[in-house]
Amino acid sequence: MALPVPPPVVVLTGVAGSGKSTVGKLLASRLDWDWADGDAFHSAENLAKMAARKPLEDADRLPWLDEIGQWIDKESAEDRPAVIACSALKRRYRDRLRAGRPQVRMVYLVVDLKTLHQRMTDRRGHMFHADMLGSQLAALEPPTREEGVLMIRSAGTPELTAEQIIEWERLRSYIPVGGSRRGD
Numbered sequence: 188m189a190l191p192v193p194p195p196v197v198v199l200t201g202v203a204g205s206g207k208s209t210v211g212k213l214l215a216s217r218l219d220w221d222w223a224d225g226d227a228f229h230s231a232e233n234l235a236k237m238a239a240r241k242p243l244e245d246a247d248r249l250p251w252l253d254e255i256g257q258w259i260d261k262e263s264a265e266d267r268p269a270v271i272a273c274s275a276l277k278r279r280y281r282d283r284l285r286a287g288r289p290q291v292r293m294v295y296l297v298v299d300l301k302t303l304h305q306r307m308t309d310r311r312g313h314m315f316h317a318d319m320l321g322s323q324l325a326a327l328e329p330p331t332r333e334e335g336v337l338m339i340r341s342a343g344t345p346e347l348t349a350e351q352i353i354e355w356e357r358l359r360s361y362i363p364v365g366g367s368r369r370g371d
């Protein structure tokens with residue numbers, strides 16, 4: 188008999204400045220689901236590297252992705268639906284996060300370059316500098332035609348993007364009409 192699939196865990200992916208944290212926080216709050224920002228799982232070494240404007244490499248990101256995976260597993264073990272932001276720039280990073288976790292639903296935020304650059308330069312007090320955007324784009328393998336990834340253009344307000352994600356059919360089917368948002 189197949190094991191029951193735990194409640195969904197939405198992973199908001201995309202390059203720095205695409206709005207993962209802004210949209211993710213809003214989405215989790217609208218749904219009353221747990222929320223985490225993947226940036227909180229970076230090691231001190233990774234944070235220092237990024238603050239020194241050195242792009243992360245695979246060897247830096249793999250243990251970080253595993254920390255995020257463990258957070259997802261903990262949420263699922265407690266039967267809790269959740270949202271987490273994680274850049275997951277490459278196919279193999281996404282595969283690492285979703286392997287053995289059928290509850291993971293990936294959303295990729297599509298934002299044009301001009302807007303991305305504007306958001307990064309307007310953002311104040313963030314350890315990730317706007318001049319690192321190029322390195323994010325160089326590492327990026329967009330999930331075009333990748334099965335199970337919702338690619339959503341995030342050009343309007345964060346509220347609109349969060350609403351569009353909620354409407355995403357597979358999530359909607361989880362949220363009972365008129366029922367508890369946690370589905371219990």
Ligand SMILES: Nc1ncnc2c1ncn2[C@@H]1O[C@H](COP(=O)(O)OP(=O)(O)OP(=O)(O)O)[C@@H](O)[C@H]1O
Pocket residue numbers: 201202203204205206207208209210226272274306307309310311315341342343344345348
């Ligand atoms: N849809 C949006 N419309 C306008 N501004 C936005 C939108 N989404 C995010 N922003 C702004 O753009 C900036 C970047 O957003 P945010 O920090 O959420 O991106 P991020 O993908 O989490 O970046 P990082 O990976 O670097 O943490 C923020 O200052 C935020 O207020």
Ligand SMILES: O=C(O)[C@H](O)[C@@H](O)[C@H](O)[C@H](O)CO
Pocket residue numbers: 202203204226243248273274275276315
């Ligand atoms: O994979 C990466 O290069 C990192 O996750 C970055 O995306 C940063 O964590 C983030 O952008 C900082 O806010």
